[in-house]
Amino acid sequence: MRVYSVSWQDRAAEKRASTLAKIPSEWRLSPTELDLASKQRDLTGPFIEGFLDPTEVSIIHMDSVPIVNAIKSGELSALKVTTAFCKTAAIAHQINNCLHEIFFDQAIERAKELDRFLATNNQPVGALHGLPISLKDQFHVKGVDTTMGYIGHIGGNMGISDPLDVNKIESQITKELLSQGAVLYCKTSLPQTLLLGETVNNLIGRTLNPHNQNLSCGGSSGGEGALQALRGSTLGVGTDIGGSVRIPAAFCGIFSLKPTPERISYRDMANTDPGQNTYRSTVGFLSTSLGGLELGLQSVLSTRPWIRDPAVVPIPYRQDVIDDILSRANLDNGTATGGRPLKLGILWTDGVAEPHPPVRRGLQMVAEAVRRAGHKLVDWNPPSQRTAKRVHVSFLYADGAHDVHKHLDLSGEPLIPNLEKSFKLRDPIPLLEYQDLTLRGLDYEIKYAEYWNSTAEDDGDMVDAVIMPVAPHAAVIPGKYYHTGYTEAINLLNYSAAVIPVTKADKNIDVVDPTYKPVDDFDRMNWDAYDPEIYEGGPVGVQIVARKYEEEKVLAIATVVHAALTAFKKEGRVGEKFKIANRL
Structure with missing residues (x-):
């Protein structure tokens, strides 16, 4: 010792x-x-x-x-x-x-x-x-x-x-x-x-x-x-x-x-x-x-x-990419111009952890703002992001936590309680398993790309970007962050993403939805962690996701969406209509 x-x-x-x-x-x-x-x-x-x-x-x-x-x-x-x-x-x-x-x-x-x-x-x-x-x-x-x-x-x-x-x-x-x-x-x-x-x-x-x-x-x-x-x-x-x-x-x-x-x-x-x-x-x-x-x-x-x-x-x-996107909207209010509206997907839930009421409302606010600004909005139902989360997290733990323990051993400090289980020292995963995970990740990327490409089939326009939750909750009660799949899936795809702020949790609006039935015990654990009083004032943001190396595009789209959202808020159309934020 x-x-x-x-x-x-x-x-x-x-x-x-x-x-x-x-x-x-x-x-x-x-x-x-x-x-x-x-x-x-x-x-x-x-x-x-x-x-x-x-x-x-x-x-x-x-x-x-x-x-x-x-x-x-x-x-x-x-x-x-x-x-x-x-x-x-x-x-x-x-x-x-x-x-x-x-x-x-x-x-x-x-x-x-x-x-x-x-x-x-x-x-x-x-x-x-x-x-x-x-x-x-x-x-x-x-x-x-x-x-x-x-x-x-x-x-x-x-x-x-x-x-x-x-x-x-x-x-x-x-x-x-x-x-x-x-x-x-x-x-x-x-x-x-x-x-x-x-x-x-x-x-x-x-x-x-x-x-x-x-x-x-x-x-x-x-x-x-x-x-x-x-x-x-x-x-x-x-x-x-x-x-x-x-x-x-x-x-x-x-x-x-x-x-x-x-x-x-x-x-x-x-x-x-x-x-x-x-x-x-x-x-x-x-x-x-x-x-x-x-x-x-x-x-x-x-x-x-x-x-x-x-x-x-x-x-x-690439300033030209930004200019092209911005030319399709009035930046004062995000409204579509020139007959070239944006086409945006929206992921309401990944089917693993249902967003809490403040996040549901935030998604609805953005969706309504985008629609009122004249842009196209379609529901986004990609290959299960549960698969992406499972593959991605396997790579994060692939070395059996040896790197982490190397740094801990320099001082004798312990793992913090949040990480004691996930970073317990163990054998690294075998090479052949690592290679198999790589192939599974590549397969998921292909299937996701094929789904994205298919969005052009109905009107000839492919989705420009996707709006989705960052997490199932507004901020989070310490120790109750159970599901990172909304963000990890995007890391497995290596896509570009921007986050914009939307609103804050409001205990008077974001009441518990009594009609929601969790899909399993995991979803129930996340759903039961919501407390309107504790979450009051917690910020809600959404991520806007584009494909690989589309940083300029996603920033420009975020600019348009944020302008539309700002105009929507100024109209005073936020409140009781979102009291129970059911999916549109």
Whole structure:
């Protein structure tokens, strides 16, 4: 039995204290203020803004594109913007426990350099000039730890084996963001192993949902979602292998983009079981706006990442694809124009876990908005996504949890309770079984593609994208995330997906549907977990799914759908008609 000179609990406590010590004293909250925060249901909006001055509030309410434009025009300085977001992130962490790493001093110096460059050269460094960008704790930044939530990697960089390289390595995308003028200032929390739809680890504990502290912020890019819900960031970079940028976005009321793997570089990053590349994790973006997602994707692709990372497909940013989709709608209200409406599928349920009433209502709202905007909507009944979930999860567990235990053994920390069963150490699956799973996955991809192609048979128009739940619930009660099939199926297909916020759970509207009969015990377990009182105020989002390497297309369609939804809400057509959200 291995003996450790310092307990993992003491190492974690020391790291937490060290992180808090990096917050300037004038930004630290008193015990009374922290106690008040712990008793709040909703930490967003007025509550966190109460710790900021009016100028800071006005800055953090700006989204990514307006911020960059204001800095480039001289209306704002990079220093003023960076300071406002660092302060907000500092407060967010104290009341919501959402950061792993703080490097505000480094960010402030970077902002000063960018201001000097703009003043001297009368031009910005790049498309992201002066924009503060947060990073999930998988990305290496010089001078900063990358623990990925493991106690054993405190003081180092997970995935970097040479001790001479500790705190000297940058992930490729880190370099790309910096080359475009980004200001990096913090790294956000994630769950132990990454493979969990909530955010909890032995390093900092649990990150909750800022809109409703009874619920989870999602995972695995959960700290990103929580930070942005509190306006401590407008654009962040995360990863997704089973829903990890989509789930936090939906749960926290923001936007996200999951590209197809290999569209953006994963080079020199920390990861779980990095040798499993049949269904790879993908780098994605989370943002407070769709414009932020477009800005992030376009700026990174402008650096031609495939030149430095041979795993990246050489597809430059395609503005023409975006322009073509946007030409088919009036962006003021999403209405179809020019006789070319979008044709969208909608998946009401995967038949495994019925969406709770708030999600049902969210789907109905989007469907009604799309119909009123003049676009075509068809029910989506693809090959069973139960099959996709079963195949995909087999790859996530294929190594028998050996990679996870390798990292746990560095400190002696245990698995968190949520993962004790699924990541119990066991033998890896045999090669022939692995190969058979690969063939089953490919077969599912073919059948799904054939179904998608068949949607042109009735009117000659193939479905452009599909609207579907991100999860069967609005956010989730911690410990009750039973079904990740809605997102995992899309990972097995390697499709592109964007998430848009729709509404929030309302106990007066989203009453329990007494007519629904669960299809089996699993469905009943999920259905019985719904409690209107607990879920009150929990955000609801939907994912919009397109095919492989259609990132620009799905962002443009998300823009149209969101515009239609916004116009629909302004009409005041939301309320009692959705009291019991039966499928249309």
